[in-house]
Amino acid sequence: MVDARPSLVEELVASGLAAREARWIVEEYAVGGDPDAAAAVRAAGRRRLGGEPLQYVLGHWPFRGLDLDVDPRVLIPRPETEELVDHALAELARLDEAAPVVLDLGCGSGAIGLAIAQELAARGLGARVIGVDVSEGALAVARANARKHGLTEVSFVRSDWFGGLDASWRGRVHLVVANPPYVGAEELAGLDPVLAHEPRGALVAPDHDGVAGFADAAAIVAAAPAWLAPGGALVLEHGDRQGPAALAAARDAGLEAVDRRDLAGRDRVLIGRRR
Numbered sequence: 001m002v003d004a005r006p007s008l009v010e011e012l013v014a015s016g017l018a019a020r021e022a023r024w025i026v027e028e029y030a031v032g033g034d035p036d037a038a039a040a041v042r043a044a045g046r047r048r049l050g051g052e053p054l055q056y057v058l059g060h061w062p063f064r065g066l067d068l069d070v071d072p073r074v075l076i077p078r079p080e081t082e083e084l085v086d087h088a089l090a091e092l093a094r095l096d097e098a099a100p101v102v103l104d105l106g107c108g109s110g111a112i113g114l115a116i117a118q119e120l121a122a123r124g125l126g127a128r129v130i131g132v133d134v135s136e137g138a139l140a141v142a143r144a145n146a147r148k149h150g151l152t153e154v155s156f157v158r159s160d161w162f163g164g165l166d167a168s169w170r171g172r173v174h175l176v177v178a179n180p181p182y183v184g185a186e187e188l189a190g191l192d193p194v195l196a197h198e199p200r201g202a203l204v205a206p207d208h209d210g211v212a213g214f215a216d217a218a219a220i221v222a223a224a225p226a227w228l229a230p231g232g233a234l235v236l237e238h239g240d241r242q243g244p245a246a247l248a249a250a251r252d253a254g255l256e257a258v259d260r261r262d263l264a265g266r267d268r269v270l271i272g273r274r275r
């Protein structure tokens with residue numbers, strides 16, 4: 001389609017878009033010789049020029065082996081969260097359970113839980129994956145992404161962290177994986193303005209014991225041991241200045257804990273194991 005409509009790409013570039021983004025927008029919207037395609041491309045270009053993230057303008061974005069639908073009801077999945085999935089899969093491999101129970105807390109688009117389900121299935125392994133979010137909008141997106149990828153065995157529950165979960169799961173969860181909001185309200189102002197388009201409830205958390213944005217992570221760490229099976233693991237993404245607080249919280253909760261760095265060398269992922 002790009003070749004057939006080079007003038008549309010040029011038009012978007014002339015209006016100020018980067019060439020790569022202009023090509024992606026034309027590929028997305030200029031489909032099938034639709035007479036309204038040019039109007040759709042121009043409208044999408046205006047959204048992007050207005051500051052909306054490219055991922056929302058395109059309406060989908062890759063995450064590991066998934067092509068996730070994304071819209072302003074959900075956080076745009078980040079590359080560092082792809083690394084979180086590697087840590088989660090390593091914990092499941094260590095546990096070597098035939099049918100592990102996995103809770104994806106704050107599932108958003110479903111990125112983490114769906115990637116785990118998809119990658120285990122590709123290896124002929126199974127898991128009972130439950131995505132949890134407090135936002136009905138996020139859960140609707142996650143359910144649609146599960147259907148899109150044929151991962152209909154993944155279930156979704158509306159809950160405030162563990163608060164609304166069926167008590168019968170206590171002590172039976174093999175893996176709790178979470179990428180909770182962890183940006184402090186004051187920090188947000190200094191970050192990329194494009195973040196203003198993402199749901200604030202997916203990004204910002206209250207401070208905790210003087211640690212900016214740490215309250216949701218702290219609540220998850222404190223509650224996790226009661227839900228984990230013996231030997232089960234909490235794998236939690238946190239802010240790059242929250243590593244010491246995450247380790248201390250995990251040890252206070254009685255977990256055996258280590259903190260892992262991302263590819264850029266920043267403390268990013270807490271791994272806490274129930275003894």
Ligand SMILES: C[S@@+](CC[C@H](N)C(=O)[O-])C[C@H]1O[C@@H](n2cnc3c(N)ncnc32)[C@H](O)[C@@H]1O
Nearest residue numbers: 075077106107108133134135160161179180202
């Ligand atoms: C940083 S986003 C992560 C989304 C997705 N897991 C990912 O990694 O792309 C945090 C998610 O936690 C959800 N959330 C915020 N507070 C919550 C709470 N109290 N209980 C459950 N989910 C919550 C938000 O709605 C949001 O979808």
